[in-house]
Amino acid sequence: MGKGVKAAVIGSVFAVMVGGAGYGAFNIVSALNDDGGSGGSEVKSGPPSGDEVKETSEKFFAAWEEGASASAAEYTNNNAAARTLLDAYTGDAHITDIRITPGAARKTTVPFTVKAKVSYQGDSKPLTYKSSLTVVRGLTTGKALVDWKPSVIHPELRTAEDTLVTSQSATPPIEAVDRDGKVLTKDKYPSLGPILDALRAKYGEKAGGTPGVELFVRHNGDGSPDTPLLTLSEGEAGKLETTISASAQAAAETAVKKYAESSVVAVRPTTGEVLAVANNRKDGWNAAFEGAAPPGSTMKIVTSAMLIDNGVTSMNGPAPCPDDAVWQGQTFRNLKNMAPNEGATLTNSFMRSCNTAFIKLIDEKPLTDESLTTEAQTRFGLGRDNWKTGITSVDGSVPAESGPDRAANAIGQGKVTMNPLNMASVTATAITGDFRQPYLVSPKLDGRKLATAKGLPYATASQLKQMMRLTATQGTAAPVMRGLGGDIGAKTGSAEVDGVETSNSWFTGFRDDVAAAAMSENGGHGVDAAGPIVKAVLAAGG
Incomplete structure (x- = not known):
């Protein structure tokens, strides 16, 4: 179960190189x-x-x-x-x-x-x-x-430090079950394999089982839990309850198989419970929880919240969309063939994912270099390195920047990094107004303290939710979200990767009380790869 990280754009990384000397x-x-x-x-x-x-x-x-x-x-x-x-x-x-x-x-x-x-x-x-x-x-x-x-x-x-060992297990086995008591196994849900190994390493003893004898891979180099390969004598498995929904997990695993190097997470906005997490990656890494890459225009959810909370504009307020915008010597442009609209509102620019509209607004008073960072940390609970999901996870990074990176950060490029877990949480906060830290295992099991944040004012959350609804029905996400019933909303994104012709595909959306986000490396626009993955998970429900 080696971790990977593939170098991504502008100082961020998404996976770690694995393998031998070669x-x-x-x-x-x-x-x-x-x-x-x-x-x-x-x-x-x-x-x-x-x-x-x-x-x-x-x-x-x-x-x-x-x-x-x-x-x-x-x-x-x-x-x-x-x-x-x-x-x-x-x-x-x-x-x-x-x-x-x-x-x-x-x-x-x-x-x-x-x-x-x-x-x-x-x-x-x-x-x-x-x-x-x-x-x-x-x-x-x-x-x-x-x-x-x-x-x-x-x-x-997978790495030079990995080795094979047969002995008594370091931790007892677990019988992980979903929110309804259905057993979750690697055979039925292959994408959960590394996650089940991590849960066993952390909660095997707390779950009350006894160890058996196994052949396993010992990962000596990166602290990853052992990967069991063959059981010689059964230990007694302890039962471990998770927040996973078996139906959502099955849909997630099927969806990511269609797109290489893809990851998806679904959460329940009203509780923070993780309903599904799936990865389709050659390196076997849980990039859905541990990745760190620019999220493209999905970041405009957070940027819009910053603009509204600071009184710069509102969903029906001005957000002109010119062909290009210059910020401290760097020129930013929109996607090819996007018609300019100097009379656009924030909703219109959000729906069409107009980059220049957001670049033009980020120098309005009272905004500073720290404003986006403050919004992300205090409202959305991001970038404080304090999420305790039950397994290893990364909670995003939104550093305060001056110069061109301040503008790039606002549209999800620059030095902002996220993963699907983070963006699913962003959507959950945006539509409920409350930040509820995502988690995979109840904190009651081990007494860990979940991260907290202020969340959003009611008026801000209401506007963000409506903007996402319109994006899903009339904007850039409409081609993907078409046909889904219920209360739906979405935001598309694509992130340019240094030296790579095809951008990373990002998409986040909600349907009733399920929020999901996906990322597909070199997947193109948001609707090309990440969008269909999210739609499939939302269609399955929670």
Whole structure:
């Protein structure tokens, strides 16, 4: 369950690079692999041939099956790291009777199936899983070598610090249940896997269970909870009640599968309970709770609240929308083909997501460099690093900025960062007027104190809710929200990513007493990817 972070725009990050030393580290480790130079003999170059791929992978598999860690490691481009993990495979993990069946090679990549047995203190269970390896050319000797990554040994090994261990569990297992008592399992709700592991690590003992014996991934590098892979002897599971709605969770998981690198969160605005959290990410990271990336125009909910609360304008007050706006030497423009409207109201500019309208208003008195930060912290509970959801989460960042970043922050670029959890909470606060910190497990279980904030004046919340309603029925969100019944509202957003042609897609909305927000990396406009995800979750209800 490694965490990831992919570098995103303007000083923000959304995921952490994971994996082993890999091909790029070959120069450092080549000497360990007897690849330090051939003394003048001709060195092969170019991709390994099919015969080389077959020969190298077969020799690696044969040594691995025999438990000959040193020999197997010699066929990789990171001898030391490979040997350490292969030693742990048969040692700390107690895996024996290894049989590896390769599949048909795809160029230089060989998929394979491992069948083995895990035995520990009289308990024994069969182990079966699939993985793959890639054969590369050694840079100096030209030898064909296995490109070393921990995931070669097991796909759940994602960082160089990860290892396999079989022993008594560090914490008892849990039987997590949804708000209605339905059991939540990794098999039925795969996106909950890392979250269930985190809940077990934190609440396993409090839930009253007893530990069993398991094969698991121990994450030594980042403090992540162990990832169970195989249970040899059952412990007694303690029951853990969560706020999840099984129906909303199922809808969320189905929705994010349609869009790569996507995350979504749904909350109940009147309570703060998290109804669903789902991620579709290659790195397996809970970006829905832990991400930090510019939220694009969804941030205009908070900016609009700032403008209204400070008396700058109101939903029916002026917010002219010119073609461009200059702030301290930087020119800001609207989306292509947006017609200017010098007589626009705040509602009209919000509905159409006009950037220049918000840029033109942020220097009005009494606004200062700190005004947006103050609004976010004191009204919406953001950016104080004090949310206690039950698992690791990030509560956004809205730093006070001068210069061009002050303007960029107002439209969700600059140095503002959020995640779907934060934006679902923003919508919940906007439509109720009350900030209720989102949570996944009741604070009554462990006595933790939830974060608090002032919330919004009734008049401000009423205006924001109506502006979001109109955006969902007549504005940029209408194409997505069409067909949903009940009281609905939304805000679209897209965030430009430095060096990437396609923007990140953001969308947040509400339907009755459910608020949801989604983000899809490189998903385009809000209605292109994040919007359909949110609609699917809202349609499922809570």
